[in-house]
Amino acid sequence: GQNIDQPTEMTATEGAIVQINCTYQTSGFNGLFWYQQHAGEAPTFLSYNVLDGLEEKGRFSSFLSRSKGYSYLLLKELQMKDSASYLCAVSNDYKLSFGAGTTVTVRA
């Protein structure tokens, strides 16, 4: 079976940094995705990690440790538009298994 855990909600101030953790226990692993989803909209791709380490892309970075079954998404210099749900998804055999998502609220 697949078990993917991430916090339900996080709140942070504009300009700050927030780290969203994701732990997983899955029957297989081909990589880990982070998606952003605004309310009522489709998820959009943020990052993909297949090897251990940190991937940086602008204000967003993602880290993976395969031995620990752990990833995090780091959002820097938070902006109001970053208020959204962030989904952690593990890829296995061309299928994605999703966590329940973390709702991030950015306050002025």
Add this chain to the structure above:
Amino acid sequence: DGGITQSPKYLFRKEGQNVTLSCEQNLNHDAMYWYRQDPGQGLRLIYYSQIVNDFQKGDIAEGYSVSREKKESFPLTVTSAQKNPTAFYLCASSGLASNEQYFGPGTRLTVT
């Protein structure tokens, strides 16, 4: 522009009726997927297809059916056997060389 389209955005049906949600992509992707999203829950896989005329059940296939007669199209039928059909339905596609899935805008189905 290349992308995935789902229509309609909002759909209302009476209990006991079957309803078909459309999903079309012009990305030339081989694989297509249907997910269901409920409040406070992650996306759950209903059905997926990696090639025309072939598809597999996902984690919650009961009460749903699909077809894949063309590479571009992967319609989902929500049957009257689905006990809780009200949800947000998302279609996605990916190339077989990549794990990244691209999502359509979704259809919000309400059954009363």
